Amino acid sequence: MIKTEVLVIGAGPAGLLAAASAAQAGAQVLLVERSERLGGQLIKQTHKFFGSRDEYAGERGIDIAARLIRENEQFTTITTWKNSTVAGIYPDGVVAISRNGSFYTVQPQKIIVATGASEKTMLFPNNDLPGIYGAGALQTLMNVYGVMPGRRILMVGAGNIGVIVAYQLLQAGVEVAGVVEAASQIGGYAVHAAKLARYGVPIYTSHTIKAAHGTECLEGVTIAKLDERWQPIAGADQYIAVDGLCLAVGLTPLTELCWQAGCEMRFVAELGGYVPLRNSSMKTSQPDLFLAGDVAGVEEASAAMVEGKIAGLSVVADLGYTGVERELEQAKKQLAALRAGPAGAKIRAGLSQIVIEEAG
Amino acid sequence: MRIVNHPILDFPQQEMIQFTYNGKPVQGIAGESIAAALHAAGIKTLRHSSRQHRPRGLFCAIGNCSSCLMTVDGVPNVRVCVEPLRAGMVVEVQQGKGTIV
Amino acid sequence: MQTFPSQERLQKGPIAICECLQSIPCNPCADACPRKAITVKEINDCPVIAQDNCNGCGACMMHCPGLAIFVVDYTYSQEQVLLKIPYEFFPLPQVSASVNALNRKGECVGMAQVIRVQKSSNKTNVLWLAVPQELAMEVRAIRLQKEQ
Numbered sequence: 001m002i003k004t005e006v007l008v009i010g011a012g013p014a015g016l017l018a019a020a021s022a023a024q025a026g027a028q029v030l031l032v033e034r035s036e037r038l039g040g041q042l043i044k045q046t047h048k049f050f051g052s053r054d055e056y057a058g059e060r061g062i063d064i065a066a067r068l069i070r071e072n073e074q075f076t077t078i079t080t081w082k083n084s085t086v087a088g089i090y091p092d093g094v095v096a097i098s099r100n101g102s103f104y105t106v107q108p109q110k111i112i113v114a115t116g117a118s119e120k121t122m123l124f125p126n127n128d129l130p131g132i133y134g135a136g137a138l139q140t141l142m143n144v145y146g147v148m149p150g151r152r153i154l155m156v157g158a159g160n161i162g163v164i165v166a167y168q169l170l171q172a173g174v175e176v177a178g179v180v181e182a183a184s185q186i187g188g189y190a191v192h193a194a195k196l197a198r199y200g201v202p203i204y205t206s207h208t209i210k211a212a213h214g215t216e217c218l219e220g221v222t223i224a225k226l227d228e229r230w231q232p233i234a235g236a237d238q239y240i241a242v243d244g245l246c247l248a249v250g251l252t253p254l255t256e257l258c259w260q261a262g263c264e265m266r267f268v269a270e271l272g273g274y275v276p277l278r279n280s281s282m283k284t285s286q287p288d289l290f291l292a293g294d295v296a297g298v299e300e301a302s303a304a305m306v307e308g309k310i311a312g313l314s315v316v317a318d319l320g321y322t323g324v325e326r327e328l329e330q331a332k333k334q335l336a337a338l339r340a341g342p343a344g345a346k347i348r349a350g351l352s353q354i355v356i357e358e359a360g
Numbered sequence: 361m362r363i364v365n366h367p368i369l370d371f372p373q374q375e376m377i378q379f380t381y382n383g384k385p386v387q388g389i390a391g392e393s394i395a396a397a398l399h400a401a402g403i404k405t406l407r408h409s410s411r412q413h414r415p416r417g418l419f420c421a422i423g424n425c426s427s428c429l430m431t432v433d434g435v436p437n438v439r440v441c442v443e444p445l446r447a448g449m450v451v452e453v454q455q456g457k458g459t460i461v
Numbered sequence: 462m463q464t465f466p467s468q469e470r471l472q473k474g475p476i477a478i479c480e481c482l483q484s485i486p487c488n489p490c491a492d493a494c495p496r497k498a499i500t501v502k503e504i505n506d507c508p509v510i511a512q513d514n515c516n517g518c519g520a521c522m523m524h525c526p527g528l529a530i531f532v533v534d535y536t537y538s539q540e541q542v543l544l545k546i547p548y549e550f551f552p553l554p555q556v557s558a559s560v561n562a563l564n565r566k567g568e569c570v571g572m573a574q575v576i577r578v579q580k581s582s583n584k585t586n587v588l589w590l591a592v593p594q595e596l597a598m599e600v601r602a603i604r605l606q607k608e609q
Contacts, residue, residue, distance in 0.1 A: 034423070035422075035423075035442070036444070046368040046369060047526065048489075048524070048525075048526035048583075048585070049526060050485060050486060050487040050526050050527075051486055051487060051504075052486070052487075052488050052489075052504055053488075053489070053492055057487060057488065057489040057492075057526065058489030058492070058493065058524045058525075058526060058583075060368065060583075060584070062368075062369070118420060118422075118424040118425070119419070119420050119424070119425070121419065128409070128414055128416060128427075129414075129415065129417075130404035130405050130406070130415055130416065130417025130418070131404060131417065132417075132419065133418060133419060133420075133421065134419055134420045134421070134425075136420060136421065136422055137418055137419060137420055137421035137422070137441075140396075140421040140422060140441075141396060141399060141418075141421065142363065143369060144396075145392050145393065145396035145399075145400070146362055146363045146366070146369070146371035147361070147362055147363065147396050147399050147400045148361040148362065148363055148400075149399070170550065171366065171367050171368065171549060171550060172363055172366065173363065189483060189485050189527065190482065190483040191480075191481055191483070191485075191526075191527025191528070191529040192527065194480070194527075194529065194565065194601075195527070195528050197565060197566055197567055198563055198564070198565050198566070198567055198601045198602035199563070199567055199602055199604075200563065200566075200567030200568075200604075201567070215415075216404075216405055216415050217404050217405065217415070217417070254424070302486075337486070337503075337504055338486050338504070340486075340503075340504075340505060341484045341485065341486055341504070341505030342484050342505070343484065343485045343486060343505070344486070365551045365552070366551065367549050367550050367551045367584060367586075368549065368584050
């Protein structure tokens with residue numbers, strides 16, 4: 001049985017910041033990552049990030065990942081396990097980890113779950129054909145492995161992920177047949193849409209995928225135009241020949257461990273699905289279990305980093321380490337500022353349904 | 361097909377190793393995911409579904425969705441999107457749930 | 462409040478044109494400016510360029526994550542404006558090549574000549590383009606001509 005003060009599950013931006021913040025205060029940390037690489041989704045992000053200098057704005061995601069990993073390496077109290085999957089959190093507080101073909105049991109005093117989120121899919125005929133990918137999959141192929149994902153790809157979803165990945169496809173030398181968005185307006189930042197429009201990528205708002213076509217692999221899709229009531233308009237279908245279709249239609253928090261640990265959960269559409277209830281210090285209804293990043297609600301990398309800091313500082317405060325209150329308050333203010341503008345409206349609406357106010 | 365000249369990333373040329381896909385020789389880079397190696401070689405069909413034998417390929421490419429399960433070195437249900445490629449691996453299109461016993 | 466440089470200012474020399482018009486949390490342009498000529502007061506504010514302070518150096522353009530900033534120099538010549546655009550694609554055009562000049566909708570509105578290809582360590586390269594004056598506020602992208 002391995003004992004540790006803080007167990008951080010997931011080494012994406014949220015987990016890396018959580019581990020660093022806890023270690024900086026002096027805590028002993030075990031950081032567990034199922035993949036062979038640290039950095040989570042950051043390692044695929046070739047674009048420059050938004051936000052402020054505190055969130056490394058202007059730096060590319062890949063460089064932010066490298067920076068966060070380097071910063072973590074300086075802490076001797078962080079033990080990092082890669083290729084290690086947390087298999088369960090048991091009622092007695094013991095955590096089981098699968099690593100190198102063996103099971104390890106860990107008894108942490110505090111747990112921070114930073115497991116991120118997974119791709120949603122869409123329902124339409126032949127949605128299971130090879131050649132249909134989640135946005136992250138295309139990024140993994142192009143930006144992690146340097147593999148061309150296809151010759152001509154249609155993007156579905158004009159949220160930030162859709163418009164960012166469409167641009168990354170152009171950079172990889174892939175022809176982007178267009179971006180399809182069911183709503184009448186694009187949800188992503190206007191500057192991302194502008195980058196696509198100026199390179200001739202058509203954006204089809206009020207359109208959706210009607211069906212995919214192909215025998216062994218994808219050969220084309222039919223898109224349908226929608227009216228104001230989201231109903232397909234008869235006779236307005238279009239066939240687009242593509243060998244790849246990218247579904248950037250949202251993410252769902254990966255909360256299995258939270259369910260197992262007995263956290264109180266609620267379905268919140270604005271946050272991507274079921275999420276644990278938690279307070280502004282990222283503590284769930286289980287007093288020793290905290291959250292950070294997309295698992296707490298699908299948002300942005302910048303928010304994930306600040307939430308990681310908040311969770312890391314909150315757990316060490318709980319453990320009795322002093323001197324972190326000022327930094328913790330500052331981090332909470334930083335997060336609120338990021339969410340204050342119109343771009344944060346959806347998140348604020350989602351959070352209002354699940355943030356437990358502190359008692360007393 | 362592999363990306364050679366990327367405006368942001370560097371993909372230096374690497375030594376290729378051999379493995380097989382349904383008995384056919386294929387080349388890939390040691391350590392990359394089996395799925396990436398197959399994709400680079402133009403192979404997108406990874407398995408066939410249990411009842412209707414529909415072709416399946418990658419969806420999430422990160423180990424969450426179960427779309428990419430193949431039989432590798434005789435072991436079924438391997439998530440090839442997260443399994444690192446090694447020289448001499450025998451990779452086969454899995455039919456349905458694969459044979460466990 | 463977004464303002465456009467005056468005719469008078471345009472005739473004085475290079476200046477940055479910021480086409481970021483939506484309230485999003487972002488301010489690296491302000492941090493990048495060596496003269497504090499571009500300001501983002503609250504993080505969700507749109508950037509404002511002080512036209513008399515900005516000298517068109519292009520630092521903001523290279524750091525903008527949205528690639529939404531351009532530089533124009535109306536003093537380049539009588540008929541042409543020197544337009545600088547951020548460019549993150551390969552292959553880069555050759556100097557003195559003639560390229561298709563695209564507007565914000567990706568439509569080809571004329572030709573541009575590549576005056577200089579400025580490579581940047583942060584990978585946001587800058588293309589210096591000579592474009593006909595009447596197209597200076599239209600052209601925002603290029604397409605390399607196909608090899609003959």
